[in-house]
Each structure stands twice: as structure tokens, then as C-alpha cells.
Amino acid sequence: MATRALAFFGGKLVPLEDAKVGIMTHALHYGTAIFEGIRANWNEKEGKVFVFRLMEHYERFLRGCRILKIEIPYSVDDLCRITVELLQECGYQEDLYIRPLAFKSSQKVANLKLQDLDSEFALMAMPLGAYLDLQGAARCCTSSWRRMGDTMIPPSVKISGLYVNSILAKTEAVMAGFDEAIMLNQDGFVSEGTGENLFMVVEGKLVTPASSENILMGITRDTVIQLARQELGIETVERPVRRSELYLADEVFLTGTAAHLTPVGHIDNRLIGDGNVGPITRSLLHIYSEVIRGGRPKYAHWCTAVASRLVTA
Ligand SMILES: Cc1ncc(COP(=O)(O)O)c(C=O)c1O
Numbered sequence: 090m091a092t093r094a095l096a097f098f099g100g101k102l103v104p105l106e107d108a109k110v111g112i113m114t115h116a117l118h119y120g121t122a123i124f125e126g127i128r129a130n131w132n133e134k135e136g137k138v139f140v141f142r143l144m145e146h147y148e149r150f151l152r153g154c155r156i157l158k159i160e161i162p163y164s165v166d167d168l169c170r171i172t173v174e175l176l177q178e179c180g181y182q183e184d185l186y187i188r189p190l191a192f193k194s195s196q197k198v199a200n201l202k203l204q205d206l207d208s209e210f211a212l213m214a215m216p217l218g219a220y221l222d223l224q225g226a227a228r229c230c231t232s233s234w235r236r237m238g239d240t241m242i243p244p245s246v247k248i249s250g251l252y253v254n255s256i257l258a259k260t261e262a263v264m265a266g267f268d269e270a271i272m273l274n275q276d277g278f279v280s281e282g283t284g285e286n287l288f289m290v291v292e293g294k295l296v297t298p299a300s301s302e303n304i305l306m307g308i309t310r311d312t313v314i315q316l317a318r319q320e321l322g323i324e325t326v327e328r329p330v331r332r333s334e335l336y337l338a339d340e341v342f343l344t345g346t347a348a349h350l351t352p353v354g355h356i357d358n359r360l361i362g363d364g365n366v367g368p369i370t371r372s373l374l375h376i377y378s379e380v381i382r383g384g385r386p387k388y389a390h391w392c393t394a395v396a397s398r399l400v401t402a
Contacts, residue, residue: 091399092180097171097212102178108211113196115206120250122192123153126284126346129176129185129214129395132382138176138185139383139392141346143169145308150189153246158203159191161210171212173395179214180399186217186347192249220284220347221268226354226366227343229282231332232258232270236280236303244303255283269343271335271356274303279330285345286310288325289338290369295325296338302329309344312380312391313373320376323369340367342374349381350374 098108116122127146129138147168154161163171172187194209221227234257237244242251254272262270262283271287274280279298281287286307288297295317298304317323335341341353341361350373354364361367366374379385383392 092182093178093399095175095179097175097210099209102175105213108213110194110209111196113198114192115195115197115200116192116249118198119193119201120248120253121157121159121203121206122190122249123150123157123159124191124247124249125150125187125189126247127172127187127189128217128346128381129181129187130382131181131183131185132384132394135383135394136182137383137394137396138181139381139394140172140176140187141381142308142312142391143172143393145311146346147189149246149306149308150191153248154191154208156243156246157193157248159193159208161191161208163210168212169393173393175212175214176395177398180397181214181216182397183216184218185214187214188212190249217347220345220349221351223268223351226352226361226364227268228266228355229269229271229341229343229353230262230265230267230357232261232272232283234258234261234270234272236272236274238275238303245300245306247305259283269351269353273332276329277332278302279332279335280304281307282343282345282348285343285348285351287330287335288313288342288344289330289335290340290367291334291338293323293369295323295369296330296334297325297327298330299327307344307346309346309349309377312377313344313350316376316380317369317373321369321372335361338362340370342367342370350377 096108258270
């Protein structure tokens with residue numbers, strides 16, 4: 090299978106190894122960048138990848154750019170078009186992770202403000218199978234690190250510097266033998282995983298922390314809320330969730346573009362349900378897996394099909 094490792098950088102497609110920045114780049118020092126995580130899912134039968142909810146990812150991306158005063162000369166439509174072009178030219182035929190990055194690119198370190206800095210846009214794609222390498226359901230712990238709040242660094246968009254918060258929590262969890270960390274907010278309510286939103290199943294309903302709990306408003310979270318309602322007739326309650334409620338939930342799962350739907354079997358060394366994948370999680374996972382590969386016509390508007398130019402040429 091022919092593939093090419095390319096990036097969109099400096100306004101054009103270039104070999105990935107040529108897409109480089111200098112060591113004085115502002116974003117490298119201070120995390121002044123916005124990124125996204127997008128998935129393209131390989132559909133063997135159709136011989137195409139299906140990019141999931143591309144527009145929504147770029148809408149969130151541009152919201153982040155507004156907050157960080159990052160100006161790039163591209164609209165959502167432009168960014169979608171550039172992404173399709175990159176994938177066509179790279180020619181990957183497997184599950185992918187797509188990483189757009191808009192960053193303060195000036196070679197200017199002595200500048201602790203967002204003004205007087207240039208911005209750049211870069212885009213890359215890479216093969217990515219399972220994000221959490223699990224045997225069965227995930228083992229999670231509650232992190233000693235609290236989730237950043239909107240009065241510190243806005244958590245509703247993907248600001249690069251904010252991810253030190255997630256990385257501290259994930260590092261601690263993995264070093265203690267867990268698969269993933271669950272972060273509480275400053276008030277001690279459940280916020281989310283380090284790169285995932287969290288749902289629990291209680292008495293046949295879904296419950297997930299509300300937007301007020303310092304969560305990233307996940308696109309997978311929104312997808313699951315819609316699929317649960319439309320396909321299973323299950324409503325989702327968005328409200329504050331206490332840590333101890335997780336221990337008593339019938340099922341818990343995490344959602345994210347990279348992690349898809351990840352069942353949670355243990356939290357803080359307590360069994361959730363019987364420790365395996367619960368029935369509602371299993372049903373949602375099945376539907377979601379079909380939807381993201383373009384397998385359900387009702388949700389075709391969420392998928393952008395891309396065929397490799399390297400194969401069809
Ligand atoms: C902190 C955090 N929460 C939640 C999510 C899930 O969001 P989405 O479903 O849009 O990928 C992510 C992943 O982007 C994340 O980084």
C-alpha cells in the first residue's frame with residue numbers, strides 16, 4: 090500500500106519531515122496553541138476512510154482560536170477542504186488521527202501576551218488504532234490533580250497549554266497501575282477523563298457532568314447523547330456528579346474522538362457493575378462503531394468519505 094507522510098504547513102502540502110518550527114517559537118514556550126483531534130475511520134468494504142464530524146471539530150477549533158487571538162486565514166469550509174486534500178494525498182488505508190494545530194508562531198519569547206504575535210496553521214494525519222490499549226474494561230482512578238476551571242484556562246476548547254493538566258493526571262494514573270484518570274473540578278464534582286468525557290448509567294438513564302463542570306464539550310459526548318435518544322430511546326441527564334455516585338453506577342464509560350466509547354470496569358479499586366462491559370454501553374458501542382465508519386445512512390451527514398488518490402490514480 091503506497092502512502093506518503095505529508096503535512097499542510099506554510100499554506101501548502103509538504104513532506105512531514107520538512108514541517109519544522111524554530112526553538113524560539115512562542116507556542117513551544119507557553120503552550121499558546123489550539124489543537125483538535127479528529128478521527129478518520131477506515132471502511133474496508135468501501136475502500137475509503139470516513140472522517141467523523143469534521144465541521145464540528147473545526148467549529149470548536151476556530152472558537153479556540155478566537156479565545157487565544159490566533160488569526161488564521163481559513164474558514165471551517167477551507168479547513169475541511171484542506172483536510173480532505175491531505176488525506177487524499179497521504180493515501181492511508183487504516184484508522185487515522187488527524188491533528189490540526191493553530192499556534193503563535195513568532196520567534197519571540199519575551200512576550201507574555203497574545204498581542205503582537207503571528208499565527209500559523211499546521212495539519213497532520215497519522216495512523217492510530219486503539220487509543221487506550223485495554224484487555225476488557227478500563228481501570229480508572231480519581232486523580233489528585235483537579236481539572237482546570239474557566240477562570241484559569243478555559244477548558245471548553247483545546248488549548249495546548251491546558252493539556253499539562255491532563256498529562257499530570259494521566260502520568261500519575263498510569264504510574265499507579267491504572268489505565269486512565271478521572272478528574273474532579275475545583276468544587277470536587279466529577280469533571281472528565283484526561284482526554285475523554287464521562288457517562289454513567291443509573292436506573293436505565295445516562296448521566297453525564299454538565300457544561301458547568303469544566304468539561305470539554307465533547308463531540309463524541311454529543312454523538313452518544315443523540316444516538317442514545319434516537320436509537321435506544323434513552324435520555325441523558327446533564328448535572329453535577331459526585332465521586333461516590335460513580336462507585337454505585339450500573340455502568341460507566343468514557344467518550345472521546347481518540348478513545349471512542351471506552352467501558353470502565355473499576356474505579357478506585359471498586360467494581361463497576363460486574364467489572365465487564367455493561368449492556369447499555371455495549372449497545373451504544375455497537376451503534377457508534379457503525380456510525381463512524383459510514384455504516385448507518387441516517388447519520389451519513391456526520392461522515393466525510395475520502396478515497397486515496399494514490400490508489401485511484
Ligand atoms: C479533556 C478532554 N475531554 C473530552 C474529550 C472528548 O472530546 P471529543 O469527543 O470531542 O473528542 C477530549 C478529546 O478531545 C479531551 O481532550
